[in-house]
Amino acid sequence: MESVGELGESGVLGRVLARMGEARAAVVGPGDDCAVLRVRGDAVVTTDTMIEGPDFRLAWHDGFELGWKLAATNLSDVAAMGAVPTALTLALAVPHDTPVALLERVAEGLDAACRVLAPGCGVIGGDLGRAPVVTAAVTAIGELEGRAPVLRSGARPGDVVAYAGELGLAGLGLSLLFSEAADADGTAHDRTIAELWARHPEVLAAQLAPAPPIPLGPIAARAGACAMMDVSDSLSIDADRLARASGVRVRLETERLEGAFGAQQGVRVPVDAMLTGGEDHGLLAVFPADVELPVGFAAIGSVHEGDGVRLDAAALEPRGWDPYTVRPPGS
Amino acid sequence: MESVGELGESGVLGRVLARMGEARAAVVGPGDDCAVLRVRGDAVVTTDTMIEGPDFRLAWHDGFELGWKLAATNLSDVAAMGAVPTALTLALAVPHDTPVALLERVAEGLDAACRVLAPGCGVIGGDLGRAPVVTAAVTAIGELEGRAPVLRSGARPGDVVAYAGELGLAGLGLSLLFSEAADADGTAHDRTIAELWARHPEVLAAQLAPAPPIPLGPIAARAGACAMMDVSDSLSIDADRLARASGVRVRLETERLEGAFGAQQGVRVPVDAMLTGGEDHGLLAVFPADVELPVGFAAIGSVHEGDGVRLDAAALEPRGWDPYTVRPPGS
Numbered sequence: 001m002e003s004v005g006e007l008g009e010s011g012v013l014g015r016v017l018a019r020m021g022e023a024r025a026a027v028v029g030p031g032d033d034c035a036v037l038r039v040r041g042d043a044v045v046t047t048d049t050m051i052e053g054p055d056f057r058l059a060w061h062d063g064f065e066l067g068w069k070l071a072a073t074n075l076s077d078v079a080a081m082g083a084v085p086t087a088l089t090l091a092l093a094v095p096h097d098t099p100v101a102l103l104e105r106v107a108e109g110l111d112a113a114c115r116v117l118a119p120g121c122g123v124i125g126g127d128l129g130r131a132p133v134v135t136a137a138v139t140a141i142g143e144l145e146g147r148a149p150v151l152r153s154g155a156r157p158g159d160v161v162a163y164a165g166e167l168g169l170a171g172l173g174l175s176l177l178f179s180e181a182a183d184a185d186g187t188a189h190d191r192t193i194a195e196l197w198a199r200h201p202e203v204l205a206a207q208l209a210p211a212p213p214i215p216l217g218p219i220a221a222r223a224g225a226c227a228m229m230d231v232s233d234s235l236s237i238d239a240d241r242l243a244r245a246s247g248v249r250v251r252l253e254t255e256r257l258e259g260a261f262g263a264q265q266g267v268r269v270p271v272d273a274m275l276t277g278g279e280d281h282g283l284l285a286v287f288p289a290d291v292e293l294p295v296g297f298a299a300i301g302s303v304h305e306g307d308g309v310r311l312d313a314a315a316l317e318p319r320g321w322d323p324y325t326v327r328p329p330g331s
Numbered sequence: 332m333e334s335v336g337e338l339g340e341s342g343v344l345g346r347v348l349a350r351m352g353e354a355r356a357a358v359v360g361p362g363d364d365c366a367v368l369r370v371r372g373d374a375v376v377t378t379d380t381m382i383e384g385p386d387f388r389l390a391w392h393d394g395f396e397l398g399w400k401l402a403a404t405n406l407s408d409v410a411a412m413g414a415v416p417t418a419l420t421l422a423l424a425v426p427h428d429t430p431v432a433l434l435e436r437v438a439e440g441l442d443a444a445c446r447v448l449a450p451g452c453g454v455i456g457g458d459l460g461r462a463p464v465v466t467a468a469v470t471a472i473g474e475l476e477g478r479a480p481v482l483r484s485g486a487r488p489g490d491v492v493a494y495a496g497e498l499g500l501a502g503l504g505l506s507l508l509f510s511e512a513a514d515a516d517g518t519a520h521d522r523t524i525a526e527l528w529a530r531h532p533e534v535l536a537a538q539l540a541p542a543p544p545i546p547l548g549p550i551a552a553r554a555g556a557c558a559m560m561d562v563s564d565s566l567s568i569d570a571d572r573l574a575r576a577s578g579v580r581v582r583l584e585t586e587r588l589e590g591a592f593g594a595q596q597g598v599r600v601p602v603d604a605m606l607t608g609g610e611d612h613g614l615l616a617v618f619p620a621d622v623e624l625p626v627g628f629a630a631i632g633s634v635h636e637g638d639g640v641r642l643d644a645a646a647l648e649p650r651g652w653d654p655y656t657v658r659p660p661g662s
Contacts, residue, residue, distance in 0.1 A: 027373055028480055032576075033411040033560050034375035034473070036480045042358055043374055044365035047420040047458050047470060054461040080364040089378040091468045127378050127468075130385040137422045137458075137468035139378060142365070149359055149367045229364050245363075 004103065004128075005096035012100055013128050016092070019107035021115065023122035025086040025143070035124035037087050041146040045139065046077040052133040057188035060177055061208055063102045066136070067109025068209040074140035075118050076230040076281035079217025082150035083142035085121040088114070090138055093131035106136065109209070117214045147221055154226035155246035155286040161301035162293050164216045164283045166206050167235065167261045168269045171277020173207025176200055202265035212281040216296045220285045223294045227286040234320030236275045238284055239309045246286075249306030252316070260298035275311070278320045335434065335459075336427035343431055344459050347423070350438035352446065354453030356417040356474070366455035368418050372477040376470065377408040383464040388519035391508055392539055394433045397467070398440025399540040405471035406449050407561040407612035410548025413481035414473035416452040419445070421469055424462035437467065440540070448545045478552055485558035486577035486617040492632035493624050495547045495614045497537050498566065498592045499600045502608020504538025507531055533596035543612040547627045551616045554625045558617035565651030567606045569615055570640045577617075580637030583647070591629035606642070609651045 004012050017030050028036035050056055050070055061069070071088060078085040090110065092103060107123075114121045155161075181192045197204055205211075212230065220228060227246055231238045235252070243250045257271050286303060287293060309316045335343050348361050359367035381387055381401055392400070402419060409416040421441065423434060438454075445452045486492075512523045528535055536542075543561065551559060558577055562569045566583070574581045588602050617634060618624060640647045 028482065032480075032482050032484075033408040034377040034414070034471075034480070036412065036475070037374045037376055039370045039374050043368045043370050043472070045368055045418065045420060045456055045470075045472065046365040047422045047456055047468070049422040049424050049458050049460045049466075049468065051424050051460050051462045051466075053463075077364040081367065083365070087376065089376060089470055091378045091380040091470075093380050093382050093466065125376055125378055127380050129380045129382050131382045131466060132384075132463045135380075135382075135424065135462060135466055137378070137380065139376075139420055139422075139470035140365075141374070141376065141472075144367070149363075149365070151359065151363050 001099040001101055003096065004094055004098045004100055007100050009128050012103060013126055015100060016103050016107045017126055019104055020111040020123045023087040023124050024120035026122065026124050030125050037124060037141065039143050041144040044078055044081045044083040044142045044144060044149060046074055047137065047139040048074050049135065049137040051135050058134070059188040059190040060181060060193060063105025064109035065208040067106035068113040070136055070138050071110045071113035072117060072210050072212055073281055074138045075214050076212040078140050078142035079214045080228050080230040080283055081142065082147060082217055082221025082225065082228060083144050084218050085118040085140055085142045085214065087121060087124040087141045088138055089125040090123055090136065091127040093129035093135040095132060096130060098134065117211060150221050150225050150228040152227055152229045152242045152245035155242060155248050155303045156226065157248060157303055157305045158289055159226060159286045159303040160289055160299050161250055161252065161303060162285050162287060162297040163300050164297045165213045166264055166280045167282055168273035168277040168280065169203050169206035169264055169267060170210055170279040172269065172273055173203035174279070176203055177207065202267050207279060210279065210281050213283060213296055216283055216294065219294045220283065220297065224291045225285045225287050229284055230281050231284050232278060232281055234276050234278045236309060236316055237318040237320045240318040242284060243307060243309055249304040249308055249310065250301060251304055251310040252301040254312055256300045260300065275316065276319045332430040332432060334427065335425055335429045335431055338431050340459050343434060344457055346431060347434050347438045348457055350435055351442040351454045354418040354455050355451035357453065357455050361456050368455060368472065370474050372475040375409055375412045375414040375473045375475060375480060377405055378468065378470040379405050380466065380468040382466050389465065390519040390521040391512060391524060394436025395440035396539040398437035399444040401467055401469050402441045402444035403448060403541050403543055404563065404612055405469045406545045407543040409471050409473035410545045411559050411561040411614055412473065413478060413548055413552025413556065413559060414475050415549050416449040416471055416473045416545065418452060418455040418472045419469055420456040421454055421467065422458040424460035424466040426463060427461060429465065448542060481552050481556050481559040483558055483560045483573045483576035486573060486579050486634045487557065488579060488634055488636045489620050490557060490617045490634040491620055491630050492581055492583065492634060493616050493618060493628040494631050495628045496544045497595055497611045498613055499604035499608040499611065500534050500537035500595055500598060501541055501610040503600065503604055504534035507534055508538065533598050538610060541610065541612050544614060544627055547614055547625065550625045551614065551628065555622045556616045556618050560615055561612050562615050563609060563612055565607050565609045567640060567647055568649040568651045571649040573615060574638060574640055580635040580639055580641065581632060582635055582641040583632040585643055587631045591631065606647065607650045
């Protein structure tokens with residue numbers, strides 16, 4: 001199989017960029033010193049790096065899923081500001097003997113995620129370097145269309161707490177992978193991956209190629225959301241961050257969580273998994289009580305004076321999956 | 332010395348961001364899902380990764396110089412579009428036992444380069460991850476202030492070719508380092524670095540912490556530059572790229588190169604070093620013949636019908652430093 005080292009930087013970059021559609025807002029695409037991007041209103045910018053080992057395992061992730069997840073996790077940060085994603089840049093650094101085909105699959109996954117989750121958004125620039133392990137850095141840019149950004153700090157007592165997207169499924173997927181596709185020391189292997197995809201496609205897709213509801217970010221902003229963030233670490237951790245940023249208490253309700261998210265994609269999801277599972281990248285949004293929630297959002301709680309996060313009447317300890325230390329229940 | 336692993340991600344990111352000034356165009360700085368940036372006119376975007384080993388050696392680069400060079404190389408790409416740099420994002424991934432002090436030095440160097448080279452520009456967002464070697468990805472954003480971008484493709488027969496910045500000094504610095512601060516197999520060491528800084532500060536600074544003339548990018552655009560790029564690989568390679576993109580022939584003149592760049596910072600620079608040394612990140616710009624060159628640019632040649640690059644009447648083979656294969660003359 002042709003390697004990156006054999007093809008050379010510009011050859012690889014050409015093959016990778018050819019697999020990705022244009023960004024609608026691109027005035028000048030890849031190939032000059034910079035890309036040029038049309039922006040309406042203020043721009044939002046976020047950056048995220050995924051590194052083989054700590055952040056993903058090639059035994060579990062195909063290149064396509066890796067590219068998809070890279071795009072999805074950055075797009076959800078843009079959506080969480082109430083902005084419309086317009087462009088991504090992709091910096092890849094890989095070992096010399098990496099098959100070019102792997103990078104082409106990354107590009108295809110990234111492109112597919114843009115097309116499906118954020119139509120019109122595309123890759124406007126890239127960079128390719130050498131590294132001991134596969135290293136991918138994505139920067140995502142979005143436009144606010146003249147609106148103010150929706151920050152984490154805008155929640156006020158009396159507001160409604162809502163969530164849109166999958167909740168806890170990605171964490172169940174990670175738990176399943178550690179339980180069924182890792183050796184006793186936690187090292188990922190691919191011996192059972194095909195079988196797991198056949199038996200549990202929902203939770204594996206949620207973990208390996210999450211599909212957050214990107215268009216609901218600007219829709220929530222237009223509807224009047226006063227605080228918003230994407231849930232990357234876990235609902236309990238990120239609700240705590242929102243509560244701190246806003247100087248309020250967030251109260252989540254078991255009954256509402258069970259009612260809205262107890263069954264997702266035909267999978268039974270326990271409330272504990274909703275509270276502690278990370279990486280779903282759905283939108284945690286806060287709306288004034290008189291706002292009708294946009295379709296796609298479910299009310300899961302309310303905002304009060306005080307601090308921290310409660311589940312019903314009880315204090316809730318922020319807790320999430322840590323892929324380095326957590327072993328799934330029963331293992 | 333406190334390590335990244337001991338302090339943890341948010342602690343490290345807090346310490347790193349605290350060392351960097353705010354971007355003037357930042358509406359919302361680091362800490363939310365995205366930063367928010369005010370943009371006048373279209374935005375330009377570029378991304379670049381530097382990885383320990385292929386791209387820099389910690390034996391030669393202090394963290395400060397590494398941060399400086401990361402900023403400078405991205406800022407020059409923004410300037411080369413005729414744009415004003417407004418913001419950087421910094422994604423760092425490092426081994427668990429990396430001293431926090433190294434990352435603080437990287438932040439200080441990045442901040443210093445912004446303050447000196449592009450006042451008002453600053454870091455608006457960061458990400459920290461784990462990697463087997465120090466890996467840094469910077470994305471730079473700039474604004475065109477309502478102007479069209481200056482591309483590589485705008486050179487026309489009759490135009491004047493000009494250059495601003497240092498030319499060949501950075502390559503001489505790399506040559507010196509390979510000759511005096513590397514073992515026979517090319518492995519960098521730091522045994523002679525202090526002495527080299529004392530003896531040859533100009534070429535070491537040019538290589539390790541280059542200071543390209545960033546404000547001259549927008550100045551050239553306002554003056555009417557019709558093509559521009561930064562010289563990163565070498566003048567002969569990048570002039571060839573500009574000639575190809577524009578569908579013209581570029582003719583450089585020995586006498587003009589010697590007159591303008593034969594002595595820089597008190598260092599005698601041979602024409603061959605100007606043509607083949609890379610990493611100066613100065614601006615290669617093309618102006619219509621009737622435009623008065625902005626102060627800081629020197630005419631070094633002219634544009635003609637045809638293709639490729641000539642030095643006076645002779646064809647010039649594009650050639651540059653390759654840090655993997657090149658050994659300095661005489662070694």
